[in-house]
Amino acid sequence: MSETLIDSTLESVRAEKLTAAGTAWGERIAANTASAALTFKTSGISTGSVSSEITAGKHRFIVDEPEALAGDDAAASPVEFALGALISCQVVVYRLYAHQLGITIDSLEISADADLDVRGLFGIEKSVRPGFGEVRLRVTIDGPESRERYQELQSAVDAHCPVLDIISNPTPVSIELVTAN
Numbered sequence: 001m002s003e004t005l006i007d008s009t010l011e012s013v014r015a016e017k018l019t020a021a022g023t024a025w026g027e028r029i030a031a032n033t034a035s036a037a038l039t040f041k042t043s044g045i046s047t048g049s050v051s052s053e054i055t056a057g058k059h060r061f062i063v064d065e066p067e068a069l070a071g072d073d074a075a076a077s078p079v080e081f082a083l084g085a086l087i088s089c090q091v092v093v094y095r096l097y098a099h100q101l102g103i104t105i106d107s108l109e110i111s112a113d114a115d116l117d118v119r120g121l122f123g124i125e126k127s128v129r130p131g132f133g134e135v136r137l138r139v140t141i142d143g144p145e146s147r148e149r150y151q152e153l154q155s156a157v158d159a160h161c162p163v164l165d166i167i168s169n170p171t172p173v174s175i176e177l178v179t180a181n
Contacts, residue, residue: 089163
């Protein structure tokens, strides 16, 4: 089978999946708007020096810190997973909206850089936040469309990416402390 035929078949399968998902969700929400509300549940247990074993649905993964932050460097750090979550969400939303807008993407690559000042993490400097000071995304798209069409796609993605929204805007968080005694 030629590489062109394989690429064409993969693109066709991807388009079918996107169409089917969009149609199913559209029908489900039209029938009952309450079905649009999803709840995601994830849990974790402490393992190793400062690592965690995370369970998300049927998936499990390890999160750790580098040795310089008391970890065993057995896995990516929580902030690296946050950047990975942002990148993967961007990929999903780019694909969804490209399909919806009829925009062709031949290749898509996204990278992220973020600055974190550990003085906030360790409580050394009260004026320094413990999270990222800035996150920079680089989205590289290749395909036959004009720059303006890809900018239209970027605007749609920026407006609808859930993880970008979580990172960019304050999200209410409630915390319940449960103790053994």
